[in-house]
Amino acid sequence: MAFEGLADRLQGTLQKIRGKGKVTEADVKEMMREVRLALLEADVNFKVVKDFIKRVNERAIGQEVLKSLTPGQQVIKVVKEELTELMGGEQSKIAVSNRPPTVILMVGLQGAGKTTTTGKLANLLRKKYNRKPMLVAADIYRPAAIKQLETLGKQLNFPVFSLGDQVSPVEIAKQGVAKAKEEHCDYVLVDTAGRLHIDENLMGELAEIKEAVKPDEIFLVVDAMTGQDAVNVAKSFNDQLDITGVILTKLDGDTRGGAALSIRSVAEKPIKFVGMGEKMDALEPFHPERMASRILGMGDVLTLIEKAQTDVDEAKARELEKKMRTATFTFDDFLEQLSQVKKMGPLDDILKMLPGANKIKGMNNLSIDDKQIAHVEAIIQSMTRKEKEQPEIINASRRKRIAKGSGRPIQEVNRLLKQFEEMKKMMKQMAGMQQKGKKKGGFKLPFM
Template sequence: MAFEGLSERLQKALSGLRRKGKVSEQDVRDTMREIRLALLEADVNFGVVKDFVKNVREKALGAEVLDSLTPAQQIIKIVNDELTKTMGEAAVPLNKSAHIPTVIMMVGLQGAGKTTTVGKLSKYLMDNEKARPLLIAADVYRPAAIDQLKVIGDQLNVPVFDMGTDTDPVEIVRQGLAQAALQKNDYVLIDTAGRLQIDEQLMTELANIKDLAHPDEILLVVDSMTGQAATDVAKGFNERLDITGVVLTKLDGDTRGGAALSIRAVTGKPIKFVGQGEKMDALDVFYPDRMANRILGMGDMMTLIDKAQKNYDEKQAQEVADKIKENTFDFNDFIDQMDQVSNMGSMDEIMKMIPGFANNPAMKNFHVDPKDIAHQKAIVYSMTPQERENPDLLNPSRRRRISAGSGVPIVKVNQMIKQFNQAKKMMNQMYKGNFSGMEGMMGNGIQGRLGKMAMNKMVRKQKKNKKKRLKTKHFHS
């Protein structure tokens, strides 16, 4: 998970409060000291840490908090709100031109993942806006930079404009923009050169490209793993180019979180996207409130819902919901759901997005080995069509045959069938809005209640959509 270290430290700092019914001023001061150390260890800018702790302490020591019935939960909410505020309050959309093309200039140091981010952003625009982007290869210094962009362009079926490595980058951009005007591309993404560090030659070149292209967006790509250095880089680029936003990359690595918590406060410029993973669809809009929830172990149901809507076919989802309701969910559906979930990301990450699971001690070492998923598929594929549709047929002799056919020990086959039956039962309970069997896992604190509220909301929305579909169907008939 992104910010794993920071998340663990902050949750540990707040754990003492969670166990208390009444909270004293000394409890607050002790917690603030722990939070301060957690932020500094995560490489958050010292000035940002100082302001953050000061604001939280002032609000937490208020009489209306300490004298309330739930002071610990209110203080956790104050920390959550301050984290959200520090990272920017709300998601900030891309700036768009009143006429095509919208020009996006990508800048950053070498090794930050700039060229890959150009590809990811172009895919994001195609998927979400049905855009027709043109990529301009203006990095003539880094070996194979142009070839890398061409490979990405071929992979995404996006045109790449280049003039080789012997032409001035400003001229490449000039002719690239002319090409975009002819082709009527609605977006132009300029992949500029980077350096190992900020230098005058680089900044002059970027300033000249800016003066020529008049970009609607100047997005700074920053490696989140560089911590405090990322803030210094952002400050340097902003002073010379007046950037419009930031893209944080490598958020899936062992990042300490300092960049995300510092950049907005230091530069005043929003983080617009975050990159997690190497795949071209591994770029997400940055939501400060959702990230604050994840850092504090409160999960991130909204991102989970977004991922589900993106990867699930509505008709297919409704068919599965009907099967769950009728208790006819079988192994064919189980395999389909495994494939759908795999498209959303790793199971480890998905589970941590569910409120109550994220900071549950039992989830600390939770890990799903991809080999286990492959084994489960092998078990199902070794079943006959009748056995997949009717799991009740799986008597001991059939299970031994499936074990031999899949190359998986009989114990694993029995475990998998047991897990299937448990999952089927849990999904049926969730559909009916009954979470009594899950309360032990989710807990009764603020995170647990958030989880139950979010899940109940999902169920109500699903039932409401079904009623709407039935009304429409009745009207047309």
């Protein structure tokens, strides 16, 4: 995540006062100095930092905090609330037109990932909101831009409207919206041209398209890795086009994340979505409160649950739950579970959403390679049906055969068998807890 450096600094600073029975103004002052440095190092706009520190300071040295029973925790609560407010306060939802289709203009500079993000947004609209989108290829200047959008449309099975590169973008946008209406699409996403830098021609053309199609949303796509430049770009586009929201790409990259914390304050427009990876389903609605929780190491269970609800097959999940309860969970079931979890995204990202994960040593540096999962799958697929169902029969000679068949060292086979046995025991215990919880109306396994 883009905020890892900032998260480490903030969590380290706040940890010092978390359990304090008494917090003085001097404690708060010292903490705020650390927070200020952490934000500036994360490339957050200087004025934004100054205002943020002032607000937190005023609230943190108030009587209701310093005289409370848990002043350390109260200060952390204030920091979280102000961090949430800094990023917009609450989620800014996507518009829905009363007279479909809802028209979205996608704008931005070259290299921010605008065309790919257009495809990702269409995918999200269909998958999460059950909408029918159409893509319009209105970038006639960048070589292969039209072809790229058409390829994305084919890959994701979306209609793409194009008139080639010899027709004006304004005309393409107008005809594209008319076609979307004709085909009863809910949304039409117009992919416009970008430039290497902001110029009059670009803004003039975008203003003409805006006038012609009267968009419900104008989304500016900016690269989070460009730091303060992203904030400046957002301000310029907003001044000239009055954008309705920002989509931040590459927020999963090796960046300090200051753009996400500055854009809302400087451009005064909400961040609507964030790109968290290269895959076509790696676009998430932006929730300021959840992001503040992630930054402060409090996890993000709501996003995790939403991912599970979207990507996990409910019928298969219930079947697996039954097998866990009755202790009939096999290696075939384990393979199926791996397949379901992989749909939710990178495993290391999922684990980091759990509350308290930041306290596990090495979790922030955790990187689970897809190859590791592929190795596990290869080992299981090298077992016979009987071995998958009854792993206890796998003796030394069978282990050698499985190792040879999967091309993995015998130590990996031994480790997997041991881990599987431990996992079965744990699942049995959790299932037992769930049964007790049902009687009392309490504990429940997540996603089940």
